[in-house]
Amino acid sequence: MSRLYIFDTTLRDGEQSLGITLNVNEKLEIARQLVKLGVDIIEAGFPASSPGDMDSVKTIAREVKGVIICGLTRAKEHDIDLCAEALRGAEQPRIHTGIGVSPQHMEKKLRLSPEQVVETAVAAVKHAKKYVSDVEFFAEDAFRSDHSFLVKVLDKVIEAGATVINIPDTVGYATPWEYGEMISYVINNVKNIERVVVSVHCHNDLGMATANSLAGIKAGACQVEGTINGIGERAGNTSLEEVIMAIYTQRGRYGVKTGINTREISATSRLVSQITGVPVPVHKAIVGANAFMHASGIHQDGVLKDKQVYEIIEPEIVGVPKNIIALSARSGRHALKHRLEELGYKLEQERLETVYQAFLQLADRKKEILDQDLHALMGDTAVKSSKIILKNIAVTTTGTSMATATVTINMDGNTCTDAACGNGPVDAVFNAVNRLVGEKVYLENYNLKSVSGSSEALGEATVKIRHSDTGVVIGRGISTDIIEASAKAYINALAKIKTN
Numbered sequence: 001m002s003r004l005y006i007f008d009t010t011l012r013d014g015e016q017s018l019g020i021t022l023n024v025n026e027k028l029e030i031a032r033q034l035v036k037l038g039v040d041i042i043e044a045g046f047p048a049s050s051p052g053d054m055d056s057v058k059t060i061a062r063e064v065k066g067v068i069i070c071g072l073t074r075a076k077e078h079d080i081d082l083c084a085e086a087l088r089g090a091e092q093p094r095i096h097t098g099i100g101v102s103p104q105h106m107e108k109k110l111r112l113s114p115e116q117v118v119e120t121a122v123a124a125v126k127h128a129k130k131y132v133s134d135v136e137f138f139a140e141d142a143f144r145s146d147h148s149f150l151v152k153v154l155d156k157v158i159e160a161g162a163t164v165i166n167i168p169d170t171v172g173y174a175t176p177w178e179y180g181e182m183i184s185y186v187i188n189n190v191k192n193i194e195r196v197v198v199s200v201h202c203h204n205d206l207g208m209a210t211a212n213s214l215a216g217i218k219a220g221a222c223q224v225e226g227t228i229n230g231i232g233e234r235a236g237n238t239s240l241e242e243v244i245m246a247i248y249t250q251r252g253r254y255g256v257k258t259g260i261n262t263r264e265i266s267a268t269s270r271l272v273s274q275i276t277g278v279p280v281p282v283h284k285a286i287v288g289a290n291a292f293m294h295a296s297g298i299h300q301d302g303v304l305k306d307k308q309v310y311e312i313i314e315p316e317i318v319g320v321p322k323n324i325i326a327l328s329a330r331s332g333r334h335a336l337k338h339r340l341e342e343l344g345y346k347l348e349q350e351r352l353e354t355v356y357q358a359f360l361q362l363a364d365r366k367k368e369i370l371d372q373d374l375h376a377l378m379g380d381t382a383v384k385s386s387k388i389i390l391k392n393i394a395v396t397t398t399g400t401s402m403a404t405a406t407v408t409i410n411m412d413g414n415t416c417t418d419a420a421c422g423n424g425p426v427d428a429v430f431n432a433v434n435r436l437v438g439e440k441v442y443l444e445n446y447n448l449k450s451v452s453g454s455s456e457a458l459g460e461a462t463v464k465i466r467h468s469d470t471g472v473v474i475g476r477g478i479s480t481d482i483i484e485a486s487a488k489a490y491i492n493a494l495a496k497i498k499t500n
């Protein structure tokens with residue numbers, strides 16, 4: 001079996017598309033989890049795109065070891081210089097440079113002739129080689145290119161020193177058989193192709209990113225690019241967890257193996273969702289909340305007789321452990337710690353105590369604490385060190401939609417209270433918090449969902465707010481009281497702006 005390299009671009013193609021500015025610490029946390037997951041390459045960002053991206057790539061390059069750290073550039077000297085600088089601290093740096101090769105890109109976007117595109121591509125690879133030995137070249141929109149021209153470009157960039165050749169379906173237009181044929185065509189026609197790694201990079205516009213990537217792998221590609229939960233431009237990128245598990249469950253079909261620790265898949269998915277604020281659909285393959293649930297009577301009867309009747313993956317393999325202990329207000333620290341460890345959380349004594357106290361408060365309001373509650377609790381206790389803490393809320397509604405909220409917070413050690421009216425209780429609370437915090441922000445999105453199914457379930461609120469300096473930030477809050485959850489989420493986002 002040959003090795004399939006897993007190239008994660010959650011922090012570049014995934015983040016770039018969301019209009020969300022993840023801060024350096026958030027990106028670092030995701031990068032560290034990706035190392036635990038066992039990816040081979042982390043594309044940490046596009047340093048020339050903003051000072052924030054530059055800083056994130058620099059920090060990840062310096063702090064995250066044991067994995068290749070990659071930065072994206074256009075085929076421009078200035079981009080490549082900045083990327084090289086950002087990667088200076090990396091143990092294994094890679095520059096990922098490239099240019100559009102389809103008629104649409106060359107004529108409309110770049111306004112360059114095919115000859116100029118070849119020259120620019122070669123010059124970019126040669127320039128990147130001055131800094132690092134590992135240079136990946138992307139032929140943007142390769143699928144819609146003239147494939148004989150694509151071969152010509154790839155011949156030249158390999159001659160110029162490229163070590164990895166990325167052949168993207170940038171607009172998600174291919175079908176699996178066509179994408180597989182393109183990869184075979186490249187492998188059979190590009191000179192010295194055996195010297196380089198061939199990489200597949202697909203987008204999901206027609207819902208075929210995973211299938212196309214697998215077709216490319218079957219045709220001989222030995223690197224696959226994608227994101228966790230499939231987040232990314234428009235309809236998203238290839239979901240890495242789907243490709244990884246397709247290969248794991250059907251090893252014989254592909255003849256390749258990955259270095260992934262599949263038991264970290266669920267924790268990685270959750271972390272990316274929490275940090276980016278992009279929810280995972282319940283029916284999402286591998287990581288959706290329902291991915292391993294059997295609902296209908298016939299299916300339940302089947303799995304009770306033998307799991308294999310309706311299950312192709314044991315949930316434990318992707319890090320969703322079986323639960324044999326029911327957690328409630330009577331549970332002690334030991335039981336809580338045990339379950340959290342099974343769910344992938346390793347806690348220091350001090351953090352365990354904080355989480356245990358939050359657990360007891362929740363257990364007083366809710367009979368049984370489910371895994372989803374524990375995940376929400378872990379996310380919530382992680383933001384407790386915020387500069388702004390919600391102390392109290394009182395809301396009165398007048399029977400119509402108008403409401404008044406009185407909110408007390410502690411900000412930088414000072415306790416203060418203010419009140420405001422609003423169009424409903426959530427609006428009133430947000431207005432009162434705005435008066436207290438004094439930042440000018442625009443609410444881009446507010447989302448409230450129940451963490452589990454019952455009427456006593458935890459409510460989980462997510463807000464996205466835009467600030468003129470910081471850009472878009474996300475805040476999360478949980479509580480069995482949905483107004484409190486909303487206030488916590490809003491305050492959490494404002495606290496991030498204050499600390500930036």
Ligand code: KIV
Binds near residue numbers: 138168
């Ligand atoms: O989709 C694409 O073509 C890309 C390249 C920039 C690698 O993301």
Ligand code: ZN
Binds near residue numbers: 013170201233
């Ligand atoms: Zn892409």
